[in-house]
Amino acid sequence: MKKITMLSVIGLVFLLSACSTSQKELLPTGEETMRDIWNKGGSEAQLQYYRDSDNRRIDPVNYISSNEQSAYTRTxxxxxxxxxxxxxxxxxxxxxxxxxxxxxxxxxxxxYSTVIPFYGRVQYAQPGERTRGL
Incomplete structure (x- = not known):
């Protein structure tokens, strides 16, 4: 009974302390609005320069196409x-x-042509078992 009372008092203290803070103290806001921050970001020419496809920083020698990458992807x-x-x-x-x-x-x-497998069902090799070069 004493533990339950003690835990409830601690919980009540935490609950009341959480309500005592203000939003201005936790997340101070400046005088700027989001529009001001957006407009301050740069000119249209700078944005177009960064969006331009010629500005990509991909090394053409080390770049691997998506077809080549799919062969190395683990599925x-x-x-x-x-x-x-x-x-x-x-x-x-x-x-x-x-x-x-x-x-x-x-x-x-x-x-018409038809394909009939020689064996009645598909057999699988155990992990590590050689399947070629026998």
Whole structure:
């Protein structure tokens, strides 16, 4: 009971002390408005100079394009493919010649190619297991 009373008194003191400060003491404001600060920032020519694309400070020799950067970016897909690469699974590519359907009314079916994996399901290598050069 004594602890609860003591904690409530301390909480009340903190609450009252927080209300006793004024905004002018915590955040003093000057005589300038935001418009004055904005107008003081510089002339239109200076702003245009900084906005100009020729003013960029990018070293053209060391600059890497976004396409090159995407190859080095770590994504969940890249991490999974690097940790658990798929084991080689050769594909059997078959061509089905044009034929007539076997239904009640024969309809022409154009020729098409299909891909059938050699193994029934995809196998993944364990982390660190070699998948190439065996």
């Amino acid at each position: 969940a897909e890249n991490e999974i493919k690097n940790l658990f690469p798929q084991l080689p699974n050769p594909d059997l590519i078959m061509y089905v010649y044009p034929h007539l359907s076997t239904s009640g009314e024969p309809m022409p079916i154009p020729g």
